[in-house]
Amino acid sequence: MFPDADQVRRRIAARLDTVAATSHFRVLVSTLLVVMHLVLFSLAGHDKLDLPFNSAPGNAPYYSDPDAPELRPILRQPHYWSRLIVSRWDSQHYIGFALRGVTACPTDPSAYDYEYMQCGLAWLPGWGLTAGVLVDTTGMPADFALLFLSLIAALALNILWTSPLLVERFGRFETYMTLIAFNLFPSAFYIVTPYTESATMALALGAYLCVIRDRWGWAGLLVGASTALRAGAMVFAFGLCAAAAIAAFYRLREGAPKWWRPLIAGPLSGWGIMLTMLLFKIFLNEPFAYNRARDAFGDQSVPSRIFDPQFYLRAFSGQHIDGVMIVGSIFVVALMWRHLRKRMQREELIYFGIASLLTFILPATMLEDDQFWGFNRYLLLAPLIFFAAGQMAREHKAVFVLWLVLCAAMYWNIELCSYISHGNPGTCPCLGRLEFTLPFQSQ
Numbered sequence: 001m002f003p004d005a006d007q008v009r010r011r012i013a014a015r016l017d018t019v020a021a022t023s024h025f026r027v028l029v030s031t032l033l034v035v036m037h038l039v040l041f042s043l044a045g046h047d048k049l050d051l052p053f054n055s056a057p058g059n060a061p062y063y064s065d066p067d068a069p070e071l072r073p074i075l076r077q078p079h080y081w082s083r084l085i086v087s088r089w090d091s092q093h094y095i096g097f098a099l100r101g102v103t104a105c106p107t108d109p110s111a112y113d114y115e116y117m118q119c120g121l122a123w124l125p126g127w128g129l130t131a132g133v134l135v136d137t138t139g140m141p142a143d144f145a146l147l148f149l150s151l152i153a154a155l156a157l158n159i160l161w162t163s164p165l166l167v168e169r170f171g172r173f174e175t176y177m178t179l180i181a182f183n184l185f186p187s188a189f190y191i192v193t194p195y196t197e198s199a200t201m202a203l204a205l206g207a208y209l210c211v212i213r214d215r216w217g218w219a220g221l222l223v224g225a226s227t228a229l230r231a232g233a234m235v236f237a238f239g240l241c242a243a244a245a246i247a248a249f250y251r252l253r254e255g256a257p258k259w260w261r262p263l264i265a266g267p268l269s270g271w272g273i274m275l276t277m278l279l280f281k282i283f284l285n286e287p288f289a290y291n292r293a294r295d296a297f298g299d300q301s302v303p304s305r306i307f308d309p310q311f312y313l314r315a316f317s318g319q320h321i322d323g324v325m326i327v328g329s330i331f332v333v334a335l336m337w338r339h340l341r342k343r344m345q346r347e348e349l350i351y352f353g354i355a356s357l358l359t360f361i362l363p364a365t366m367l368e369d370d371q372f373w374g375f376n377r378y379l380l381l382a383p384l385i386f387f388a389a390g391q392m393a394r395e396h397k398a399v400f401v402l403w404l405v406l407c408a409a410m411y412w413n414i415e416l417c418s419y420i421s422h423g424n425p426g427t428c429p430c431l432g433r434l435e436f437t438l439p440f441q442s443q
Contacts, residue, residue, distance in 0.1 A: 070120045326379070
C-alpha cells in the first residue's frame with residue numbers, strides 16, 4: 001500500500017528538520033542571507049544610481065589633511081570614504097577612526113564641545129579603531145576592513161538566531177522564521193555596512209544565550225563589549241542588570257546557594273563604555289569627550305513625546321515612513337506576547353523586554369519634533385520584534401507573510417534606496433517628506 005498524504009508530509013517534515021539541525025545547513029542559510037544583502041546593495045547601486053559596488057577601485061580612503069574636520073565642509077574627508085555602495089552616512093566616521101584614530105581631537109579639556117564633535121567623537125571610536133588594527137597589520141583599505149568585520153559579525157549573528165538553545169526555547173521552524181524576519185526587516189541591510197549593528201546585535205544575542213545557560217559573567221562581558229561600540233547598546237546593559245537583579249532576588253527568596261551569582265553581570269555589563277571613558281581620560285584628558293560631542297551635535301531629550309499621539313501620527317509621513325514600522329512592530333509584539341511569555345523564562349523576558357522597550361523609547365525622546373529619520377534603524381536592535389515574528393509564523397501564517405511582504409517592500413523602496421542615495425527624494429520617489437539629505441560624495 002502507498003503511504004497516505006499525512007504520512008508523506010510527516011516524513012518530509014522529519015527529514016527537513018534533520019537537515020535544518022545540522023551546522024552545515026545553518027551556516028549555509030546564514031551565509032546566503034548575508035550574500036543576499038550584498039547582492040541587493042549591488043543591484044540597487046546599478047538600478048537607482050548607475051554605480052558599481054566600488055566606484056573608485058584604485059583609490060583607498062585617505063586624509064590629505066590629518067586634522068580635517070568631520071562635518072564641514074560638505075565634501076568631507078577622508079577622500080573616497082563613500083566609494084563602496086555600502087559606505088554612506090556615518091560610515092565616514094568609522095572609516096576616519098580606522099585611519100587616524102583620535103589624533104585630530106583636542107587634548108585640552110578647555111576646548112569647545114564643537115571641537116570634539118568635529119574630530120568625530122559624536123560617534124564612539126571603538127569599532128573604527130578595531131578596524132584600524134586590521135588596516136595597520138594587513139594594509140587593507142579602511143573601508144574594506146570595516147566591511148570585513150561587519151560581514152564576520154553578520155554571519156555570526158545569523159548563525160546565533162538558529163542556535164540549539166533558541167530551537168529548544170522556540171522551536172526549529174520558529175527560529176528559522178525569526179532569522180528570515182530579521183533579515184527582511186527594512187533596515188536589516190545595515191548588518192553588511194561599516195556600521196556597528198551586526199556586532200552589537202551579535203554580542204547582545206550571544207549574551208542572551210549565556211543567560212539561558214545561567215552564565216551571567218559571560219553575559220556581562222558580551223554586553224559590556226557592545227557598549228564599547230555604540231552608546232545605544234546601553235539598553236542591553238540596563239536590560240541585563242534588571243534581569244540579573246530579578247534572578248538573584250528569586251534565588252535568594254528560594255534559599256538557593258550562591259544566589260548572588262547573577263549580580264556579577266551588573267558591573268561587567270558596562271565595561272566597554274567605562275574603558276572608553278578611561279582611554280579618553282588618558283589620551284585626551286577628558287573622560288566625557290563623547291558626551292560633550294553629542295551635546296554639540298544637538299542631542300536633547302523630550303520624554304513627554306512618547307505619550308504624544310501627534311508624534312506617532314506625524315511618523316507616517318516621515319522620510320522613511322517610520323510610523324508603519326513603529327505601529328507594525330508594536331502590533332507584532334502585542335499579538336504574540338502571550339506566546340513569548342510561555343517560551344521565555346522570567347529573566348530572559350526582562351533582559352530583552354527592557355532592552356527592546358528602551359530601544360523604542362530613547363530614540364523617540366531624542367528625535368527632533370518633525371524628524372523621524374533613522375527610527376527604523378533603531379528598531380533593528382529590538383530583539384523581541386523578531387522573536388515575536390518567528391512565533392507569528394506558526395500561529396498566524398497569513399499575517400506573517402503580509403509582514404514579510406511589507407518589510408521587503410520598505411527595505412528596497414525606502415530604506416535601502418534612501419541609504420545609498422544619501423536621502424535623495426529624486427532617486428527614491430517612495431520617500432515621505434524630506435527631513436535630511438546630503439550631497440552624494442565619492443572622493
